[in-house]
Amino acid sequence: MDLFFTIVAAFTIFWFTWTYLKSKGKPPSPPGPRGLPLVGSLPFLRPDLHSYFAELASTYGPVVKLQLGSKLGILVTSPSAARQVLKDQDTVFANRDVPMTAKVLTGGRDIAWNPYGPEWRMLRKVCVIKMLSNATLDKAYALRRREVRETVGYLYNKAGSPVNVGEQMFLTILNVVTNMLWGGTVEGEARASLGAEFRQVISETTELLGMPNISDFFPALAPLDLQGAVKRMKKPMDKLNAIIESIIEQRLKKEKESGSSSAVEFKDFVQFLLQLKDEEDSKTPLTMDHIKALLLDMVVGGTDTSSNSIEFTMAEIINKPELENPLVAIPTPRLMDPTLYK
Template sequence: MTLISTSLRFDYSYSKIWSWLSKNTNGIDDFSRLFFTIVGIFAVFWYTWMYIKSKNKGKPPSPPGPRGLPLVGSLPFLQPDLHSYFAELARTYGPVVKLQLGSKLGILVTSPSAAREVLKDQDIVFANRDVPVAGMLLTGGRDIVWNPYGPEWRMLRKVCVLKMLSNATLDKVYSLRRREVRETVGYMHSTAGSPVNVGEQMFLTILNVVTSMLWGGTVEGDARASLGAEFRHVISEVTEILGLPNISDFFPVLAPLDLQGLIKRIGKPLERLNGIVDKIIDQRLNAEREIGSTAGNFKDFLQFLLQLKDEEDSKTPMTMNHIKALLLDMVVGGSETSSNSIEFTLAEVINKPEVMRKAQQELEEVVGKDKIVEEAHIHKLPYLLAIMKESLRLHPALPLLVPHSPSEDCSVGGYCIPKGCRVFVNAWAIHRDPSVWENPLEFNPDRFLNSKWDFSGSDFNYFPFGSGRRICAGMAMAERMVLYSIATLLHSFDWKVPEGMKLDLSEKFGIVLKLKNPLVAVPTPRLSNTALYE
C-alpha cells in the first residue's frame, strides 16, 4: 500500500466522520474542531513515519555520532584543530562517525579499511565534491579541485597530469627549479649566522618556480618580483578560509548574508589576484596577435593552454574560465602545500640532530662537498626520501584531504552514507594509528627505509597525497620540489634555532596544514668553496 493511497483513504474517512458530527450535534465548538484537526494531523504524520520506516527496512543503520543541538547540530562544539578533534570523535564513536553540521551532514572516516571503501572500492561514487562558498568564489568550481566528476573534470585532469605535470615536462623545466633554489641558497648564504624565516623563503622559492613554469616569459623585472608579496597574502588568506568552518556552507540559505564576514575578508585580495591573472593572459594574447603564434616553441604552460583552447576538434573544449582556474589551482595549491612541507621537514630534522647528521653524511657520500646537489642525485639518497615520507606521515599537507561527496546513497563500514553529504577522510589520524605505526608520534625516518610505503595511495595506512581518481594532480611536482629543496638546504648548511628560542612543532589547522609558529632558524655554511653558494 502506497503512502498516497493510505492518506487518501484516511482523508475520506475523516471527512465522513466530520460530516456526521456536524449534522447530529448542531455544529462543533472551536475546541472540538481544534481537537479533531490535531488528531488528523497526527494520523497523517504517523502514516508517513510508518511508510518511511517500511521503505528503510533492510537498509544499513546510520553511523554513530554526537547528538548535537537542534538546528545547529555539532557546530557549536567544533574545535579549531578539526583534524585532532575529529580523531577524538573517532576514538569515542568508531572509524565511521556521523556529525550534523547545521543543515549539512558530515561523515568522518578514520580507519584504513573505511578509507579504502571510500577512495578505492567506491571511488567513482565518492569522486564528487561538496564545493564550499570560498571555493566557488575562487574559481567558480570550474577547476580540477572542485569540479564534479565527469567529462570536464577528466579533460582538466588529463591536461594537468599527462601534459603540464608529466615527468617528461618536469624534466624540461628543471632549469627553472634549479635557478630558484640556487638563488635562495645564495640569499641564505648572504645572511649566514642570522635568523632566517624558512617558510617565507621557501614559499617565495616555490612561488617563483610555479609562476616561471606557468607564464615565465610574460612578466619580467620589477613586475614579476612584485607578484611574490601579493600572491603570498592572497594564498594565505584563501587556504586559511577554505579550512575554516563557514556558516554559509552549513546553512546555504544564509550564504548571501555572509554572517562571519569570511567572503568579504577575501573579496578584495581575490579581486586583485584575478586581475593579475587576467592581465597576464591579456598580455600573452596581445603579444601573439602582434608577432603571431609560436606554436612550435614550448615557452610556458600558459602558451600551451591557450593553444589547447584553440583546438576545435576537442570533445570537451578548454575555455578561458578553465585556463584561469587551472592557473589559480597551481599557484594556490602548489606554493602553499610544498613550502609548508619543506618547513615541517626541516623543523623535524633540526629537532633531531642525529637525523640531520645522517642525512648530511649520505649527501657527502653521494654528492661530495665540492659540488652542488642536482636532481639527478635524488634517487641515490634513500635516507633523504625516508625523511620526506616520515614528515608527510606526521604532517600531511591536507590532513583531511579535500572532502568527498557521494553521488548516490551507499554504505561504508556497514553504515548508510547518504547522497550529497560531506565526507572527511582523516589521513592525519590514520597516519598516527598506534595499531599500524610503532611509536606513532616519534619522528623516525628509519621506519621508511626498505619499506613498501610510497606515495601512490595504494596502501591505506599511508596516503599523504590521497588516493584514487582524486589523488593529488601535482604529486610528481611536489615530490621533486620538496626533495630537491631539502637536499640542497641540508647539503649547503648546518641548521639550529636562534639562541634563547625553543623549536615549536605545533600545527595550525587549515585545509592546508602549517606550523603554528613559523620556523626561524640560523644557517651556517658547510661548504668551504663560496662559489658553491652563487
C-alpha cells in the same frame, strides 16, 4: 515566560518529528554523537580535529556519522575503509560541496571543486598531459636546480642572521611554478616585492578557503554572508584575477604580434591552454574561465602548501635538536662546494 517555553517545546517536537520522517525508509546511518537540534555536532568541534576524530573513532568505531548543521558528514578512520572511499569507490565519493569562498574565487570551475564528470576529466587530462608530464618536469629541471641554488646561496650568505624561511621557500617555488606556467622569472628587487605581495594574497586566500563558514553548513543562510567571508574573498580574488588576466593578455598580444602560437617551438602552460581553447576539438570545450581557474589552482596549490610544509619541517628541526644531529651527520660534499653559492 510560559510563551517562551511553549515555543521551545513546539520547536523541539517539530524538529524530532521532522528528523524521524526524514530518516524513515532510508538505510541506517553509521553510529555517531547525537548532537544538538539544528547545529548538530558543530559546537563540539575542537581546534585539534585529529585528536577529536581519534576520540570519536575509539568510541563509535572506524566509520562515524557527524551532523554538521544541515550537512551530514561521515568520518572514516580505518585503513580498509579509507581504501574503499579513496580508491575502490573513488568515483562514488569524488564529488564535494563547494564552499562559498571557493565559488567566489573560481566559480567551482577548477579541478579542485569541479564535480566528477566530463568537464573534470578534461581538466585533469590537460594538467596531467601538459603540466605534470615527465617531459615537462624534465624540461624544468634546470630551472628548479638554478632556483634552489640561488636560495641555498642566499641562506648561506645570511649565516648568523635571521631569515624568513617561509618567505624564501615561497619565492623559490613561486619562481619555478610561474616560469612553467607563463615563462620568465621575476628577479632582483622586483622578485622580493612581488613574492611578498603574492604570498600575502595567497595566504589570505587559503585562510578564507579553510575557514569554517556558517553559510557552508546552513546553505539557506548563504545570501546573508553572516561572517563576511564572501565579501572578504572578493579582495584577494580581484588581485589574483588581475594578475592572471594580465598574463593572458600579454600572451595573446605576443601571439598576435608573432603571427601564430604554433610557430613557437616551446609552449608554456598558458600558451598551451590558449591554443587548446582555440582548437575546441573535444566534446567538452575549454573556456577562458577554465583557464583562469586552472592557473589559480596551480599557483595557489603549488606555492602555499609546499612552502608551508618546508617551513613546518624547519621549525620541527629547530624545536627538536635530536632531529638535527642525524641530518647534520649525513655527508653532503656537493653542498660544501663553494661554487654552489656563486
